[in-house]
Amino acid sequence: MNEENRQMNKTSTDEIRFCAFCPNLCRTNYPTSGMPQREYMTPSALAYLGYAVMNGLIQYDEDIGDVLTKLEAFEECKKACLYGYDIPSHMRELAADLKAS
Amino acid sequence: MMMVSMKERQYQTQDQTQEPWFNSLREIVGEDNVITRFGERLAYGRDRWPRSNLKYRFGNFPLAEPYLVVVPGTYEEVIQLVKFANVNRIPIVPYGLGSGGVGGALPVSGGITVDLKRLNKLIEIDEINCLATVQAGMHGGLFEAALNKRRLTCGHFPQSLTISSVGGWMACRGAGQSSTRYGKIEDMVVGLKAVLPNGELMEVRPVPRRAAGPSIKDILVGSEGTMGIILEGTLRVLPYPEVETVHAIGFPDYLAALDALRKIVQSELRPAVVRLYDENESKPKIADYREFDGYPCLCMLTFAGTRELVEVEERLSLRICKESGGKEGPPEPVHKWLASRYEALSHKPIFQGQMMDTIEISARWTDMPAIYEEMRAAILAVDPEIHCGAHWSHIYTDGGCMYLTFKFAAPEEGPAEAKHQRISEGTMAVCLKNGGSISHHHGIGFFRGKWLKEELNTGHALLQTLKDGIDSNHIMNPGKLGLR
Numbered sequence: 001m002n003e004e005n006r007q008m009n010k011t012s013t014d015e016i017r018f019c020a021f022c023p024n025l026c027r028t029n030y031p032t033s034g035m036p037q038r039e040y041m042t043p044s045a046l047a048y049l050g051y052a053v054m055n056g057l058i059q060y061d062e063d064i065g066d067v068l069t070k071l072e073a074f075e076e077c078k079k080a081c082l083y084g085y086d087i088p089s090h091m092r093e094l095a096a097d098l099k100a101s
Numbered sequence: 102m103m104m105v106s107m108k109e110r111q112y113q114t115q116d117q118t119q120e121p122w123f124n125s126l127r128e129i130v131g132e133d134n135v136i137t138r139f140g141e142r143l144a145y146g147r148d149r150w151p152r153s154n155l156k157y158r159f160g161n162f163p164l165a166e167p168y169l170v171v172v173p174g175t176y177e178e179v180i181q182l183v184k185f186a187n188v189n190r191i192p193i194v195p196y197g198l199g200s201g202g203v204g205g206a207l208p209v210s211g212g213i214t215v216d217l218k219r220l221n222k223l224i225e226i227d228e229i230n231c232l233a234t235v236q237a238g239m240h241g242g243l244f245e246a247a248l249n250k251r252r253l254t255c256g257h258f259p260q261s262l263t264i265s266s267v268g269g270w271m272a273c274r275g276a277g278q279s280s281t282r283y284g285k286i287e288d289m290v291v292g293l294k295a296v297l298p299n300g301e302l303m304e305v306r307p308v309p310r311r312a313a314g315p316s317i318k319d320i321l322v323g324s325e326g327t328m329g330i331i332l333e334g335t336l337r338v339l340p341y342p343e344v345e346t347v348h349a350i351g352f353p354d355y356l357a358a359l360d361a362l363r364k365i366v367q368s369e370l371r372p373a374v375v376r377l378y379d380e381n382e383s384k385p386k387i388a389d390y391r392e393f394d395g396y397p398c399l400c401m402l403t404f405a406g407t408r409e410l411v412e413v414e415e416r417l418s419l420r421i422c423k424e425s426g427g428k429e430g431p432p433e434p435v436h437k438w439l440a441s442r443y444e445a446l447s448h449k450p451i452f453q454g455q456m457m458d459t460i461e462i463s464a465r466w467t468d469m470p471a472i473y474e475e476m477r478a479a480i481l482a483v484d485p486e487i488h489c490g491a492h493w494s495h496i497y498t499d500g501g502c503m504y505l506t507f508k509f510a511a512p513e514e515g516p517a518e519a520k521h522q523r524i525s526e527g528t529m530a531v532c533l534k535n536g537g538s539i540s541h542h543h544g545i546g547f548f549r550g551k552w553l554k555e556e557l558n559t560g561h562a563l564l565q566t567l568k569d570g571i572d573s574n575h576i577m578n579p580g581k582l583g584l585r
């Protein structure tokens with residue numbers, strides 16, 4: 001799968017790409033307890049993973065698919081997104097597309 | 102530099118769980134805190150070094166693939182990890198929140214990345230002595246918020262406040278936007294705990310000043326993980342300011358403005374924020390205000406503290422500005438800046454297919470004009486179309502910090518990387534030739550190591566000798582600060 005044959009619309013993929021290189025400006029909302037403290041669960045890291053798969057930079061497999069669904073902290077951080085984006089929704093859509101393809 | 106493709110590495114990495122030492126490692130931090138999956142390790146292969154994000158745009162690791170990541174939850178676990186790394190001769194790389202701009206948290210030769218985020222507690226606030234003890238992995242913005250609840254402030258406000266850790270501030274010897282009043286992080290840290298490369302715990306007790314040999318604390322503050330892993334720091338804090346006032350002053354040129362800033366700080370006045378923009382950076386900020394016509398260089402000053410002190414400092418400072426040819430305009434540009442002061446902007450150019458970087462040098466007042474003019478010329482010599490601007494944002498009685506920003510179109514990885522390298526070579530040479538320091542507060546990381554050797558000369562050899570003495574196996578973040 002790449003950006004040319006994706007099912008998602010351009011706004012969604014653009015927002016994922018934007019988030020992938022954002023330095024986690026929303027990470028103040030990352031819960032400091034009750035949540036694994038992991039860089040790969042931050043919004044930018046997960047969005048990058050989505051970007052990398054969408055663009056064929058890495059290959060989609062079961063492990064990647066599993067990581068892409070770890071959106072608990074992302075949901076919390078979404079509330080602090082300076083740009084008002086709902087990237088977790090795009091990520092769920094992407095994960096579903098990838099699993100189906 | 103060799104290309105390390107993600108796609109190639111994705112299935113080529115040896116299964117870490119088959120390593121003969123894997124079970125020992127798992128016993129130290131617990132199975133849940135060892136990260137081996139490629140999709141998870143990927144997050145640790147970049148920081149905010151623009152080259153690392155350029156590489157990631159195109160699916161390559163900037164230096165090396167992070168081979169394995171661990172997330173310790175206690176100081177004892179960190180000690181055991183360092184001892185383990187020595188026994189097995191595996192390099193380790195400390196990682197906080199990954200906001201560094203020069204590749205300090207990137208693996209140079211694989212190894213184990215040590216994510217410090219679980220060490221994120223505020224240990225103590227000592228209101229009588231105005232000290233706060235905090236673990237290295239604590240989020241900077243949350244640390245400041247916790248102090249504010251007690252009507253205190255750390256006074257350390259980097260643009261990265263909300264994306265960086267307190268340990269990261271210490272490790273890279275950072276500075277905040279109010280450094281003119283509150284100082285840099287090395288002025289704030291009075292004590293710390295760290296694990297040395299040989300696995301020994303070192304504690305520097307917090308005392309106001311000492312004449313007890315060279316500053317041991319400063320071997321760690323600014324070491325970027327090469328001399329040990331910082332676990333916690335005790336920082337000076339201050340009462341939250343009673344009032345804060347803001348002023349926007351236009352100057353006919355940057356030289357007149359620099360002269361005013363020098364006189365302000367040499368008059369023992371301490372504004373909180375001092376930001377002077379050159380014409381290029383001022384233009385978008387003052388375009389809507391005719392009051393700045395004929396005064397194309399914008400200077401922002403803020404004052405903070407008790408009401409009486411602020412009144413005196415702003416009155417005297419504004420008088421100096423006026424005497425130096427400045428004219429006060431509407432404060433809106435300052436309010437706009439304050440509203441977005443923590444919004445790091447690096448992702449916007451990346452999204453547009455550009456590459457942006459910043460260079461923050463320090464220099465004496467007398468060297469500053471030549472450094473500014475020649476660094477600009479060095480950038481434009483690479484490509485006259487490059488967008489380039491500068492501001493001065495930290496001042497001292499003997500000089501200040503100049504912060505230069507440049508960006509250019511980067512549709513392809515190789516040419517963009519080459520252009521970035523040429524710009525860096527040219528600007529660093531100018532800085533060194535004119536007697537400046539190549540970094541005021543971003544640090545050296547991986548990228549600036551070669552120029553650090555030139556700046557420190559025999560001092561760099563001293564650092565290497567010191568590192569060799571406490572890190573004979575070269576396991577502590579090798580390749581950073583130009584050290585083994």
